[in-house]
Amino acid sequence: MSYTWKNSVEVHHQDCLAFLGNLDDESVDLVYVDPPYNIDVKMGKKNNDIVENYQQWCNEWLRECHRVLKSSGTIYLSVAQDFQHHFKILLEEIGFRWLNDIIWQRSTLNYATKYYYAQMYEPTIFATKNHDNSHTFNLDDVKIPTLHGGTTMKGAGRFSNTGMLTVNDTKNPGDVWNITSASKQNEFVDFQGQKPEKLLERIIKASSNEQDLVVDCFVGSGTTAVVSAMLNRRFAGCELDAEHYKIAVERFKDKFESPLFGQQ
Numbered sequence: 256m257s258y259t260w261k262n263s264v265e266v267h268h269q270d271c272l273a274f275l276g277n278l279d280d281e282s283v284d285l286v287y288v289d290p291p292y293n294i295d296v297k298m299g300k301k302n303n304d305i306v307e308n309y310q311q312w313c314n315e316w317l318r319e320c321h322r323v324l325k326s327s328g329t330i331y332l333s334v335a336q337d338f339q340h341h342f343k344i345l346l347e348e349i350g351f352r353w354l355n356d357i358i359w360q361r362s363t364l365n366y367a368t369k370y371y372y373a374q375m376y377e378p379t380i381f382a383t384k385n386h387d388n389s390h391t392f393n394l395d396d397v398k399i400p401t402l403h404g405g406t407t408m409k410g411a412g413r414f415s416n417t418g419m420l421t422v423n424d425t426k427n428p429g430d431v432w433n434i435t436s437a438s439k440q441n442e443f444v445d446f447q448g449q450k451p452e453k454l455l456e457r458i459i460k461a462s463s464n465e466q467d468l469v470v471d472c473f474v475g476s477g478t479t480a481v482v483s484a485m486l487n488r489r490f491a492g493c494e495l496d497a498e499h500y501k502i503a504v505e506r507f508k509d510k511f512e513s514p515l516f517g518q519q
């Protein structure tokens with residue numbers, strides 16, 4: 256079963272390895288993945304599998320992601336803190352180059368415990384296929400305002416022609432991203448594990464260009480598909496769970512096939 260929209264978005268009800276196996280070598284510009292976390296949260300098939308099995312499975316689809324990525328391509332992996340170190344080693348073994356651990360500071364607390372500090376963030380690992388900085392990275396498209404609001408100042412920044420000191424009014428967003436959880440936003444489709452559109456927006460803007468191909472082989476509620484289409488990127492992805500596939504397709508149709516589309 257598959258859903259397609261305007262020859263630019265396709266979502267398949269399929270296993271990740273079967274889906275990736277159908278993609279050509281070096282055909283993808285950006286991979287975003289948010290796989291099942293293998294911790295005690297019900298999210299697809301791979302939860303609470305023994306660590307060796309989980310790692311072996313991740314190794315298989317990550318190698319496929321490496322194969323399908325163009326040399327200018329990047330991969331972003333949202334993972335559980337519990338497996339962050341495993342994934343970094345795995346990425347390096349496969350040939351990726353690690354660049355950042357992005358800390359998404361959630362606005363909701365999911366892991367309350369009295370035995371250790373509550374986990375308030377989710378990591379997203381950012382890595383490239385190339386090792387020479389020739390990957391797509393549109394920093395200007397994701398810069399954020401500086402605190403001072405871009406006013407001219409004395410005593411900091413660089414000199415302008417007037418002799419005053421000017422300071423840039425935007426800056427690199429850094430690797431700690433404070434973004435409101437999807438469950439607190441209108442976009443929420445009542446899907447546990449739904450990532451906020453703002454998170455994907457920054458990733459897709461920074462690491463792809465219009466008409467580039469974005470791939471997500473763990474579609475869930477379809478956040479990557481929706482944001483890719485909003486930003487005029489092509490999208491291909493898959494989801495194994497029939498119920499989740501349906502949620503993703505319905506969410507996409509509600510947004511892009513509605514008679515009101517384009518007027519919002």
Ligand SMILES: C[S@@+](CC[C@H](N)C(=O)[O-])C[C@H]1O[C@@H](n2cnc3c(N)ncnc32)[C@H](O)[C@@H]1O
Pocket residue numbers: 269270271272289290291292298299300301446448449450451472473474475476477478479493494495496499
């Ligand atoms: C953490 S969720 C993704 C959430 C998504 N990023 C969002 O914003 O809604 C992971 C998804 O991977 C799916 N999944 C698990 N095993 C899979 C497999 N072998 N192939 C494809 N999808 C799979 C699960 O059903 C689940 O919907």
